[in-house]
């Protein structure tokens with residue numbers, strides 16, 4: 001077993017890689033508009049009622065029409081998942097890990113196709129789509145190795161005459177609910193973690209990005225996943241969301257998405273229903289309002305670059321995005337000027353041609369929410385750059401910067417989830433850290449400083465799950481920078497970390513008298 005190393009990103013300045021991506025786009029264009037079924041117990045079920053997955057860069061373009069699960073389908077999936085669990089839980093963890101390694105190899109061979117799906121279905125620029133595919137491969141490779149690491153449990157002591165073992169055993173049937181913004185990586189990571197630990201899964205991806213999820217299901221099947229281990233039940237959260245969360249046989253829920261939905265699920269999962277045998281476990285990774293702090297003693301060019309790249313990568317549609325910057329007052333004007341200059345060079349447009357830094361935002365609901373916050377920003381601060389949209393064909397919002405804000409203004413506190421960043425000043429470093437902490441979230445953050453004491457003060461006091469020094473605040477790498485956050489950013493599950501698989505298992509002690 002070769003040691004884990006993260007999947008390298010693709011260099012699209014290389015002609016060969018550009019051609020490979022264009023070929024990937026041609027492949028995807030070849031199957032646009034197809035109908036897709038549910039997958040329950042390995043059986044394909046085509047429903048009359050379907051969700052149209054469309055291209056946010058061009059609303060008229062249909063990526064696929066995907067079947068919608070009803071509560072009856074969800075019940076059927078639960079029954080099959082329960083039955084399958086009884087054999088899957090006893091399967092060889094090495095075999096389960098091999099499925100992940102094989103899936104990683106298949107994904108690696110088809111990485112340009114999968115990235116191309118996300119260019120079309122999620123509006124991801126080539127580099128962002130490639131990073132998403134690389135992260136999915138990383139989750140497969142890393143969790144496969146993690147399962148091999150913990151398959152024999154952990155050593156405990158034994159007294160004379162006894163032999164004690166401490167093992168991890170699977171939980172049961174899990175509901176995996178995934179977001180659209182990392183439509184392959186997070187969907188795949190949250191699905192294969194329960195799979196490799198011996199659980200079975202009901203997978204309900206976001207309705208915005210269903211085709212890439214379906215294609216991933218085919219990869220798992222090709223890699224040898226038995227029927228019924230993962231059941232693909234796309235559908236309206238109104239129709240089946242509460243149903244699968246409330247179900248008495250749902251042993252755990254792995255949710256990634258917004259704060260409001262996460263809290264809703266967390267509250268509902270706490271309810272014990274008639275006939276329920278377990279307290280449901282909830283793994284919830286939720287929203288962010290992430291801050292970059294710029295110290296007086298800092299590389300101001302690096303600071304501006306870090307703010308701009310973290311704020312506008314994938315149009316700011318990352319839970320880790322820099323949506324607020326707190327800058328010490330003695331360098332404030334200089335950093336703001338640099339941010340303005342860099343932002344003005346960015347363009348938003350159709351990501352297919354790889355000519356634009358940013359693509360669209362995901363849908364009309366998101367577009368309208370961002371526009372509302374732009375109007376709020378104009379009331380609370382000064383519009384430095386952007387604030388405009390192009391809605392003629394797709395959902396394009398130009399990169400937008402507001403300055404001269406107070407740290408507790410609405411656009412400095414509430415998740416906008418778009419290409420909008422707010423900037424405020426602080427009189428000293430400690431005040432800047434206090435302002436950085438003054439949100440309901442605790443996901444990512446960054447500090448740009450050359451002052452060692454200030455770095456250590458931040459490491460101690462800046463309360464976020466992923467804290468970066470002298471770089472941007474997005475782009476955690478699986479196995480290198482376990483990802484997850486505090487406060488209303490969720491249960492700090494640390495995806496891609498050494499504790500993650502055990503969240504999908506329970507410890508069991510066996511003790512034998514010799």
Ligand SMILES: NC(=O)c1ccc[n+]([C@@H]2O[C@H](COP(=O)([O-])OP(=O)(O)OC[C@H]3O[C@@H](n4cnc5c(N)ncnc54)[C@H](O)[C@@H]3O)[C@@H](O)[C@H]2O)c1
Pocket residue numbers: 177178179180181182186204205206207237238240241242245256257258259261262264265285286287288318319320415417443484485489490
């Ligand atoms: N912390 C993280 O690791 C992380 C990662 C990615 C995204 N996010 C967050 O996710 C949000 C963006 O993603 P989104 O728009 O898909 O979030 P969302 O909460 O709208 O949807 C997430 C998932 O929940 C489903 N859902 C919605 N209502 C439901 C209900 N009542 N019951 C069951 N399922 C329901 C959706 O269909 C989707 O599959 C942002 O807030 C972002 O910060 C967090």
Ligand SMILES: N[C@@H](CCC=O)C(=O)O
Pocket residue numbers: 181182317318319320473474475476477483
């Ligand atoms: N793990 C990703 C963010 C996921 C949330 O959207 C990052 O580190 O940028």
